């Protein structure tokens with residue numbers, strides 16, 4: 001069941017089922033009586049520890065850590081001090097590049113590491129953290145969503161502002177937040193200049 005120390009990367013666009021796949025894999029390890037931890041980046045800088053209850057009643061710890069160098073160090077510390085055998089990280093692309101070395105080290109130490117993260121940003125540029133994890137991965141799960149325009153497999157995340165494709169130079173964070181995202185295929189992904 002436990003594959004040994006490996007780095008597994010789940011990637012793809014928004015709505016591809018990355019979080020679902022991560023939880024499924026963590027749950028399977030818990031069924032196999034492995035000590036598993038799930039980490040998520042916090043939007044703000046608070047650190048909290050909480051228990052997640054899966055739909056089937058299984059309980060396991062989830063740690064919400066800041067998306068900073070300190071947060072990455074926290075992941076390393078909690079994993080090693082807690083003697084975790086399996087570690088899952090969701091939204092991995094939001095962590096600083098230090099996460100790559102830490103996850104690689106944890107895998108070298110025999111831990112089964114599952115990192116889930118977006119492949120490309122709204123401009124279809126790679127998220128550097130995901131890219132660096134992908135080339136070091138022992139196993140890659142590349143998921144696609146369904147294109148909202150044509151129904152073909154979607155590999156990209158379309159950002160919309162007031163229902164229109166977001167221009168290349170649009171701000172990363174929008175005041176008022178009148179934005180949304182859709183899964184799109186290569187043909188229907190639009191980034192106006």
Ligand code: ADP
Pocket residue numbers: 013014015016017018019020021144145146147148182183
């Ligand atoms: P991710 O973590 O990759 O964003 P989730 O695991 O949170 O994905 O959610 C995947 C779910 O999103 C699918 O099972 C489906 O119910 C839903 N969904 C919504 N829009 C789409 C879409 N365009 N293509 C595929 N699934 C979609």
Ligand code: MG
Pocket residue numbers: 018019020
């Ligand atoms: Mg997700």
